[in-house]
Amino acid sequence: MITLRGLTKRYGEKTVVDGLSLDVAAGRVTGFLGPNGAGKSTTMRMVLGLDHPSGGHALVNGKPYRELRHPLREVGALLDAKALHPGRTARWHLLAMARSNAIPDRRVTEVLATVGLDEVADKRAGTFSLGMGQRLGIAGALLGDPGVLMFDEPVNGLDPDGVRWVRQLMRSLADEGRTVFVSSHLMSEMQLTAHELVVIGKGKLLANAPVAEFIAGNSRAEVVVRVPRQADRRLLARRLHADGLSIEDDGVELVVHGAPVQRIGELAHELGVLLHGLAERTASLEQAYMELTAGSVEFGVHA
Ligand SMILES: Nc1ncnc2c1ncn2[C@@H]1O[C@H](COP(=O)(O)OP(=O)(O)OP(=O)(O)O)[C@@H](O)[C@H]1O
Numbered sequence: 001m002i003t004l005r006g007l008t009k010r011y012g013e014k015t016v017v018d019g020l021s022l023d024v025a026a027g028r029v030t031g032f033l034g035p036n037g038a039g040k041s042t043t044m045r046m047v048l049g050l051d052h053p054s055g056g057h058a059l060v061n062g063k064p065y066r067e068l069r070h071p072l073r074e075v076g077a078l079l080d081a082k083a084l085h086p087g088r089t090a091r092w093h094l095l096a097m098a099r100s101n102a103i104p105d106r107r108v109t110e111v112l113a114t115v116g117l118d119e120v121a122d123k124r125a126g127t128f129s130l131g132m133g134q135r136l137g138i139a140g141a142l143l144g145d146p147g148v149l150m151f152d153e154p155v156n157g158l159d160p161d162g163v164r165w166v167r168q169l170m171r172s173l174a175d176e177g178r179t180v181f182v183s184s185h186l187m188s189e190m191q192l193t194a195h196e197l198v199v200i201g202k203g204k205l206l207a208n209a210p211v212a213e214f215i216a217g218n219s220r221a222e223v224v225v226r227v228p229r230q231a232d233r234r235l236l237a238r239r240l241h242a243d244g245l246s247i248e249d250d251g252v253e254l255v256v257h258g259a260p261v262q263r264i265g266e267l268a269h270e271l272g273v274l275l276h277g278l279a280e281r282t283a284s285l286e287q288a289y290m291e292l293t294a295g296s297v298e299f300g301v302h303a
Pocket residue numbers: 011016034035036037038039040041042043
């Protein structure tokens with residue numbers, strides 16, 4: 001479990017993390033979202049004791065990072081996959097980490113196999129592709145078999161197969177009861193991977209909710225009604241309009257906001273309107289995220 005209370009970071013005049021209070025629960029994958037520069041990496045760095053908070057605190061399993069006896073055994077992290085010694089082999093990189101944290105050497109062989117790098121374990125990390133570097137970074141996070149894991153954009157540079165592998169890994173780590181806190185800009189991937197979401201903008205907490213609740217709360221559900229006959233479409237549209245519902249008519253389909261699908265089906269039946277389709281269209285995480293963060297984008301092109 002990760003606990004943030006009033007966590008704040010200022011650089012000069014700028015507050016980049018602004019009073020964050022939240023719990024990241026065990027047994028769940030928690031997606032950490034926010035526009036570029038929102039403060040995600042800074043928050044993770046404070047959890048890992050790499051940056052010192054200007055206010056508040058961050059705890060891992062109830063303790064500040066610096067009080068953890070064998071930190072790698074309690075919290076593993078992938079922050080920057082490029083932060084490797086290029087001349088070291090993958091195996092040496094991991095052995096050095098293991099030995100400084102009293103982790104047995106055999107764990108190195110295990111995690112190399114877990115991330116699929118066993119065949120290149122004795123090659124220098126400097127020759128690795130971006131995706132191989134990500135895998136090595138993930139191996140480092142898993143090394144101490146920690147209960148808490150943080151990944152900053154772990155799928156960056158991975159091919160589709162690698163992306164799916166990361167998704168399955170995150171889920172299985174959470175299924176084992178671990179705390180998995182993962183940042184990403186890939187909304188469709190987050191929708192498939194995360195159970196819970198934490199969204200920040202300009203350092204402030206914007207949302208903290210299960211994925212489905214977040215999408216429902218930040219988007220409008222729509223019902224798409226396919227009405228082949230124009231006269232029918234007009235009749236149904238008039239009736240829905242009279243009921244105070246908002247409707248769009250593109251000449252083939254009606255898109256209705258604010259009414260459950262059952263009600264529209266019943267109305268069509270009552271009016272004797274022929275339907276070729278009646279479907280609820282739930283918003284994607286991307287749509288909900290865009291709605292929520294529209295005012296918090298710092299570096300964007302304004303249309
Ligand atoms: N050492 C530093 N000195 C000054 N400003 C910093 C420092 N580190 C980060 N910042 C600023 O803090 C803000 C938050 O950066 P951070 O990297 O935490 O955002 P992020 O949400 O991880 O962004 P991204 O999605 O682009 O990775 C940015 O405006 C950044 O320029």
